[in-house]
Amino acid sequence: MTHNLKLTNSFTRKKELFKPINPKSVTMYACGPTVYDNPHVGNARSLVVFDTLFRVLKKIYENVNYVRNITDVDDKIIEASKKKNKTINEITEEVTKIFHQNCKSLNCLKPTMEPKATSHINEMVEMTKSLIKKNFAYEANGHVYFSVSSFKNYGALSNKNLEDLKAGSRIEVSKFKKNPMDFVLWKPSAEGDPGWESPWSRGRPGWHLECSVMSEKYLGKQFDIHGGGLDLIFPHHENEIAQSCSNNSSEKFSNYWVHNGFVTINKEKMSKSLGNIISITEAVNKYSGQVVRLALLSAHYRQPLDWNDKLLENQRSTIEKWYQLYDETNEEISLELIDTLLDDLNTPGFIAKIHELYTKANKGDKKSKKIFNSACKLIGLFDLNKNEWENFKKINKDISEDFILKKIEERLAAKQKGDYKLADQIRNELLNKDVIIEDQKGKTTWKFK
């Protein structure tokens, strides 16, 4: 298949033609969740964006190796454990389970691999040893720090230089660090906290290390795409580069860096500290997974996306409208159509094309109808068939079908008698209960709002 996928590479800050290392097999790593608390809509954006990229890559390459990690050792998990009076395992298992449910309801495909940090402690210890041996890291009082000044390209991804970083430093400087910018590879654990034996202390790895270790293990020392939210550029991804390139004596780690923009609420970043969090579970229960998914894809992935009821209601009526032409079908989509997605994953442009297909299909064009359905499925919509979608809407509605059908009969009788006042009254009564009555081609149908 010929194609020209373009991606905006955060490293060069330019849109570039994508050329994988292996022309038939693509390698992609995306930073997954730290499992300490319910994932929120901001996390969902990352999930959906990289899932969509995964789907597009699968469409044009024979093989796509997509790794998304789970961070299950972290200070925030320890805090959550103490705060909620639960064990570390209880917390991480519980949140991982919710995360997987969220992925499913958003119709995200399973990544090729989903490695956990705690299953790779040995490799992280080995990498730390190696970095010390090569003089990129040093031990101090049970801690191991990466020496930032030893890596000459430090700041290349985030476009920062060490002088500026020092000048604006808000970092808590540990007395053991040689340089305030140095970051931790290994730290000792307090008694009772999760810890593993190591040459330096009973402790745990620093956050950045797992991604370096796991990406190398499953994708190689150099791979094609590394993704995550915009806020991971510094320090997380910068530090991954420093560790991996130093240890491998290589210039490159990931060839393309892809970062998604934030979900905002009232134009402000959704974040725990601002307390403006909406969980994925909450959003999905209210609007359904695919409405949430469509909303997340309604703006280009690098732009901010403001989360509000109007946006969601809008997407909901779009999905509702599109379901009228739902079809179990699998028509091959032309490259011309996919081209919009290949241009830096332009999902809003692609959605516009779906609207156009809908219009044509609705006029009776059978081929457009098939392509319309395939296009929806390509970006992960229509995971529920029409019945399942109608059933979904019945959840949280305390009204029985029998009651609705009885009311429809009463209304029909009223209409036949010419009592339109009563007929309208019944229709309004049902509308107040979120039931919409439609008279079409001599038949009366109903559906939930």
Added chain:
RNA sequence: GGCCACGUGGCGGAAUGGUUACGCAGAGGAUUGCAAAUCCUUUUAUUCCAGUUCGAUUCUGGACGUGGCCUCCA
């Protein structure tokens, strides 16, 4: 303070050196007992200033504004 992104019609949101998507909302019409749904038609825009150009919303510079990163964060 350093760095980055953005500023498109009533709203959301793409694209583009000249013909100006798409959705929602609005207007008119078809249909309907009236509606709803659907169909047809349709109004409205590129923050400001300067430069490059035959021509800029698009390129360059500046101003103003908004948000983000520089500490954990998708």
